Amino acid sequence: MYPLKFEDILRPIIWGGDEISRFKQLPEIHAGIGESWEISQVGDRISVVSEGADKGKNLTELIQRDGAALLGKHVAEHYGEKFPLLIKFIDARDNLSIQVHPNDELAKARHNSFGKTEMWYVIDAKPGAGLYSGFSKQITPEEYVERIKNNTITDVLQFHQVKSGDVFFLPAGRIHAICKGILIAEIQQSSDITYRIYDYDRRDAQGNPRELHVEQSIDAVDFKLYDNLRTSYEARNNEAVNLVTCPYFQTNLIEVDRSVKRPVAAHDSFVIYMCMGGKIRMTDNNDYAIELHQGQTTLVPASLESVTIEAESPAKLLECYIPAQQ
Template sequence: MTYPLSFTPHDEARLWGGERLGRTEDGQPVGERWLFSPVPGRETPVANGRFRGDTVDGFPLLIKLIDTAAPLSIQVHPDDAAARAAGLPCGKNEMWYILESAKEAEITLGLKEARGLEEVRRAVERQALEGLLRTFRTGRNDFFQVDAGQIHGIGAGQFLLEIQQPSDTTYRLYDYGRLDSRGEPRELHVDRALGVARLQPYAPEPIHTLHQEGHLQRRILVRTEDYTVERFTFLDDAHLHLDLTDGPPTMLIPLFSPALLSHHPHYTSTGTLVTQRTRLAPLSPCLLPGGLGPVELAAAKGSVVLGVRSGGS
């Protein structure tokens, strides 16, 4: 696959879903829109070019939008070792990038201070877990790395982009007493959650160096073994130049405004270099395959684009 790839997303109904992403055919709120997925049976197919309808191997990340009208459960995800011990293909590290937040909207990350296992278990049993947890107010362009094992929750009024390992495994610790579609309390997974949880405060991602090239700023936001996320901020109309001749695949995601991608797939028979241009819509990922060669991304003043690579490159 040697051209920029776009994808057909699919929607996931969630009882906590908001209205930004619409509703499913049966009227349920869409809480998640999977923009790119390699999860078996839930892949997002290629939407353009000669590989239209095919699925992509070699980019092992799940990228989704999350829209919340109510808080998600307080939950934990296993790391790779714990997931494989449970017969699962991988754990779940994830990164959140805040697109919009309602006034006073919050997220929950980690404990206020380190606690013992039995103390946390008692708090869960007494419906007192919230008192042990630390919350953070959020705003547009905030970001958070959520390591596997970190107790966390996304509050109401959040619209965010999530970049994660391709796992949908969640262990719920607390769910505000909510009922499922059958009127039954939603299942909790207290033993499994506490078996993988890090009972410690949240440690923010270290701040990486900001580089400025003319009217373009670039900064690594998060670098883990599973993914690297870089932010490109356009201080004025500008062009971003990337060379994928030898590099790994890169997913570009314009956040708030469109961008124009140009690349040169081949020469004509007369030796003229062909230029192919692709408009990238906001929040529509475009995968640049490794070996694509040089590309140029043009965007207007104020634009923000994320570049996502698999692994810590």
């Protein structure tokens, strides 16, 4: 087994642009791309290995063949043959809809799906760009519905101006939206269940209003008020700095300018690395090596003991795995 890279799954979306193509250093610019699904087993969008002995095999086939050796024993016991995460890059050329995601219980009952807890890492943001996360004042479910009807729901949401490196944790139930001018890395549960609450009266390619899910969303929304919804952290060179730890994933930031050895088997989980900038060479304990540059992602199988990350230019990585179940 070896660190796996996958073919890009590029998704044209009404609010997408061309920043993903540039960020990922693709050979051609693809216009209107809203998302690149880096690692996915959602629906028919299943990641396919792009290089090495398993080139051409998809993620489902690998899990069926390798099981716990790929996923980790505790991950396989908990999730079976389902890959628990969906890893994305998102380019918001225009505002995304105001939305919310159900938790595990509601998603299971309604959609036979995982819920959708997620996190955002801001890769780049134009001056003044921002996002919505959480409410700015206490409102009732009745006021919530009324404000959606009269187009004032954004008046009671917290708007956060953002810059590169900002982090937001979004547990299921937190109302949110990415606004225009932001490029984001998203780590989330393996789910595509979204309740669209408000969409600025935007029309699809046929001129029809996009579907809203207001009534469905009421039971999913967390109406509590929260302070400090932006995650605080202090980056340290050549060390892993924790950004998010929750039952569904743990994510660390690693900024490297030399050689750094990182454990894998000790987590009893696969480990994902997303390159936010720069370029690295990654070598596993069997001396298999891959290169990873800005905009690329790799999945390291749980059975590997460790990987060594060698910075070919100063690089910034998100490291993500499934923490041991408590």
